[in-house]
Amino acid sequence: EVQLVESGGSLVHPGESLRLSCTASGFTVSTNYMNWVRQTPEKGLEWVSVLYNDGITFYADSVRGRFTISTDSSKNTLYLQMNSLRVEDTAVYYCARDLYRSARLRGMDVWGQGTTVTVSS
Amino acid sequence: EVVLTQSPATLSLSPGERATLSCRASQSVNNYLAWYQQRPGQAPRLLIYDASSRATGVPGRFSGSGSETDFTLTISSLEPEDFAVYYCQHRLNWPSTFGQGTKVEIK
Numbered sequence: 001e002v003q004l005v006e007s008g009g010s011l012v013h014p015g016e017s018l019r020l021s022c023t024a025s026g027f028t029v030s031t032n033y034m035n036w037v038r039q040t041p042e043k044g045l046e047w048v049s050v051l052y053n054d055g056i057t058f059y060a061d062s063v064r065g066r067f068t069i070s071t072d073s074s075k076n077t078l079y080l081q082m083n084s085l086r087v088e089d090t091a092v093y094y095c096a097r098d099l100y101r102s103a104r105l106r107g108m109d110v111w112g113q114g115t116t117v118t119v120s121s
Numbered sequence: 122e123v124v125l126t127q128s129p130a131t132l133s134l135s136p137g138e139r140a141t142l143s144c145r146a147s148q149s150v151n152n153y154l155a156w157y158q159q160r161p162g163q164a165p166r167l168l169i170y171d172a173s174s175r176a177t178g179v180p181g182r183f184s185g186s187g188s189e190t191d192f193t194l195t196i197s198s199l200e201p202e203d204f205a206v207y208y209c210q211h212r213l214n215w216p217s218t219f220g221q222g223t224k225v226e227i228k
Contacts, residue, residue: 037165045165045208045219058215094164099176105212107155107170109177114164 002026002110004095009115016085016119022078022095022112030073033098033105036080038091039114046091049080050098063089085119092116123147123211127220133228140196142223144209149189153212156185156194159222160205169194170212199225 008020020036022029036048049059049069057069068081078095093115096108124147134140144154152172157165167176169185172192182197196203204227209220 044221045210047210047215047217047219050215050217060216096164099167099170104153106153106174107167107176107210107212108157108165109167111164111166 004097004110004112006093006095006112006115009093009117011118011120012085013121014085014087014119017081017083018085018117020080020082020093020095020115020117022080024076024078024097027097027110028073029076029078030071033100034069034071034078035096035098035108036067036069036078037094037096037108038089038117039094040091048093051078082117085117087119087121090117090119122216123150123213123218125209125211125218125220127207127209127223129223130221131224131226133226134199135228136199136201138199140194140199140203140225142194142196142207142225144187144192144194144220146190146192146211150211150213152188154185154187154192155210155212156183157208157210158203158205159208160202165208168207196225 003025006022035050051069066084095112097110099106099109126145128143154172156169159165173185206222206224
């Protein structure tokens, strides 16, 4: 079964760091295009970052320079290292696989269940 | 950055009725648009990609149409499990933005 399971969400203070993990089963993370998407009641769904299978990365302006996306092939796991966390980073964070067909990314076809990050003093 | 505007915010319908949801882009996204369904407490689920292609396992009552800036998701006859929130997302470039969602609720 194709599945993603996130972990690592927690309550942290502003300025602190946190690393989220997303472990895949049924497919190989490193050969796919993998995203982090976050969701809040106020802002809805917000794309955060993507990691291509050739190592290229993109980030939303709101997290660039603070967040880093990466993988560990030996663990078939995707990570999101989040530094200098802000109150506005509070959200449910999802990892999601992107559907790649005919040289384009079409839609996010596999999602994890989400992990909650709360940034509060 | 492409801004996606969904309407209406809420759609109140009865099971068996037809639902028509709209997504408008601030600039052309060609046909690079996806639709998702999110039920309470669950992650989003991909329904439609490339504006009109159904994802694997998606029932035939879901259909998508449109191009450039105006897109529609149609549910031909609502089943009880279809009452949920629906989001559009463009796949033209990064950042890939989402609409704010349309909630389909039971009337």
